[in-house]
Amino acid sequence: MSLAERAALAALRRLDPERAHGLALAALRLGLGPRHEPDPILAVTLFGLQLPSPVGVAAGFDKNAAAPEAMLRAGFGFVEIGAVTPRPQAGNPRPRLFRLAEDRAAINRFGFNNEGLDAVAARLRAFRGDRARLWANLGANKESEDRAGDYVAVMRGLHGLVGAMTLNVSSPNTEKLRDLQGPAALSALLARAAEAREALGAPRFPLLLKIAPDLTDGEIGALAAAAMAGGIDGIVATNTTLSREGLHSPHAREAGGLSGAPLKAKALHVLRRLRIETGGALPLIGVGGIASAEDAAERLAAGASAVQLYTAMVYAGPSLGAEINRGLAARMRAGAFSAPA
Numbered sequence: 609m610s611l612a613e614r615a616a617l618a619a620l621r622r623l624d625p626e627r628a629h630g631l632a633l634a635a636l637r638l639g640l641g642p643r644h645e646p647d648p649i650l651a652v653t654l655f656g657l658q659l660p661s662p663v664g665v666a667a668g669f670d671k672n673a674a675a676p677e678a679m680l681r682a683g684f685g686f687v688e689i690g691a692v693t694p695r696p697q698a699g700n701p702r703p704r705l706f707r708l709a710e711d712r713a714a715i716n717r718f719g720f721n722n723e724g725l726d727a728v729a730a731r732l733r734a735f736r737g738d739r740a741r742l743w744a745n746l747g748a749n750k751e752s753e754d755r756a757g758d759y760v761a762v763m764r765g766l767h768g769l770v771g772a773m774t775l776n777v778s779s780p781n782t783e784k785l786r787d788l789q790g791p792a793a794l795s796a797l798l799a800r801a802a803e804a805r806e807a808l809g810a811p812r813f814p815l816l817l818k819i820a821p822d823l824t825d826g827e828i829g830a831l832a833a834a835a836m837a838g839g840i841d842g843i844v845a846t847n848t849t850l851s852r853e854g855l856h857s858p859h860a861r862e863a864g865g866l867s868g869a870p871l872k873a874k875a876l877h878v879l880r881r882l883r884i885e886t887g888g889a890l891p892l893i894g895v896g897g898i899a900s901a902e903d904a905a906e907r908l909a910a911g912a913s914a915v916q917l918y919t920a921m922v923y924a925g926p927s928l929g930a931e932i933n934r935g936l937a938a939r940m941r942a943g944a945f946s947a948p949a
Contacts, residue, residue, distance in 0.1 A: 613642065613925045625705040625714070625922075633670065636678035636926065644683030644930035647937035652685070654891060654913050655814035655841055657740040657771050661685030663904060663932050666895050666916035667745030667774065667818070671722045673731045676742055683930040688916065689728070690745030691776050694761040696724030697749055700781065704864065707922065708857035712899065713871070714919045716848070717864030719781045720747040725765040732769040740771035745818065747776050748785065755788065756797045760804040767808045775801060778820035778847035780865045786820055791830045798838025814841040821846035821874040821896060825881055832885035842891040844916070845882055846875045849896075868919035872897025876910060883911030899924065901935020905945050908936075 609617075616635070620628035635641070646661035654662070664686040665679050673689040680687060699721025706715045722728065728744075735742060746762040748755035759775055766773065775797070777788040788797055798817075805815060817840045819831060835843060848865025855870060875896025882892055891914075894907035899920035907915050921928050939945035 609925055609927050609931075610642070613927055617923075617925050621707070621709075624703065625707050626702065629705070633674045636675040639678065641675075641678045642682045642925075642927040642930060644681075644927070644933065646683050646685065646933045649937050649940050650685070650933060652914065655772060657686075657814070659685040659741060659914070661929075661933050662908065662914035663929050663936070664688060664743075664893075664914055664916045665929070666918040667691055667776065668716075668718075669918045669921070673728050673735070676735065677737055679926065679929075680737055680741055682926045683933050685914070686741040686743055686771070688743040688745050688774065689732075689770075690722065690774075691720050691747030691779070692722055692725055692728045692744060692762050692766070693720055693747045693749045694725050694752075694758050694765075695749050696727070697721055706859040706862050706864075708855065708859050708866075708868070709923075710856040711860075711868065711870055712920070712923055713855070713857070713866060713868030714922060715859060715862045715864045715866050717781045717862070719750060720779065722747075725762055729765050729769060732766065735769070739769065742770050743772040743774065744770040745774045745776050747779070748782070750782055755785070756800045759797065760800055763801065763804050764808065767813070768811060770813065772814040772816060774816040774818050774844055776818045776847070778818050780820070780848060780850050789819060789823070789827070789831055791834050794831065794834045795838060798834065798840060802839045816840065816842045816844055816893070818844040818847055819878070821849045821871060821878050822851065823878065828878060828881045829885045832882055832890075836886065836889060840890065842893060842913070843882055843886075844893040844895060845878045846871070846896050849874055867896065868922075869897050869899065872903065876907065879907060879912060880910050898932075899928070901932045901939065904932050904936060905939055909945070
């Protein structure tokens with residue numbers, strides 16, 4: 609981390625977390641972020657998409673596609689924008705984002721706040737980079753009576769603008785959204801999504817599913833079976849948790865989803881169970897509590913084909929992606945680690 613980035617992070621931590629995040633995105637959009645070219649040894653092909661690194665940015669960091677180019681220049685192999693809903697949505701009342709510095713964590717209860725499909729699609733049409741490295745997280749509007757229809761609407765609106773799309777059925781901040789992870793509801797959603805993707809035709813995009821960490825092993829097995837039967841191309845594990853076990857911060861009792869270091873063990877367990885349940889048939893994306901090259905390597909060794917970061921950058925800045933790239937590349941060149949499958 610450069611001295612300038614260290615100073616910027618110190619200044620931002622004096623501000624309200626959501627305002628600080630907005631200012632950070634604005635700075636990135638102005639070209640003030642780090643620059644890094646991943647070592648060629650890190651290059652992976654995932655879902656047929658060629659990526660310079662398996663280290664990506666998780667959804668939620670850049671909800672409205674404000675600065676994806678900056679994060680790609682920082683050395684991330686791919687960036688997932690969103691979640692995007694069909695209509696603009698203000699989300700839940702503020703304050704709704706809390707730093708838990710003592711726990712290297714964060715709690716958010718945003719509620720899918722975003723500018724809506726039309727605004728995000730317009731911004732993505734102006735994107736001039738490699739669209740294979742630009743992914744989108746899809747959400748449903750809070751008041752929607754047809755949430756599956758919302759996912760399909762965003763799929764249609766973003767078709768041809770991104771390399772992959774993720775059905776987010778695991779945010780804890782939209783009432784009853786996680787109910788879509790049940791086998792019957794999930795199968796119905798995936799059938800509609802598969803039908804919509806088929807109707808859209810070329811270019812055919814990978815369709816992923818993002819799941820919660822708060823699932824039993826039985827639920828993980830049922831979900832994996834439904835995903836494979838429903839034509840899902842990969843699973844993102846995991847979203848934020850409702851657990852508050854072992855926290856020390858005074859913000860520990862705030863409502864919302866917990867992310868960061870305390871999520872690490874849960875997310876790793878879900879990833880390992882998914883690897884068993886899918887038999888390696890589906891690529892898996894590891895998310896949750898990844899803050900170092902060691903964490904990333906552990907997730908890749910456990911069966912992930914790629915990893916994503918978000919909360920760790922609150923404390924280590926966007927140069928963390930480059931740091932993890934360098935650590936992974938050094939391990940691979942030393943023969944201590946193999947390229948992800």
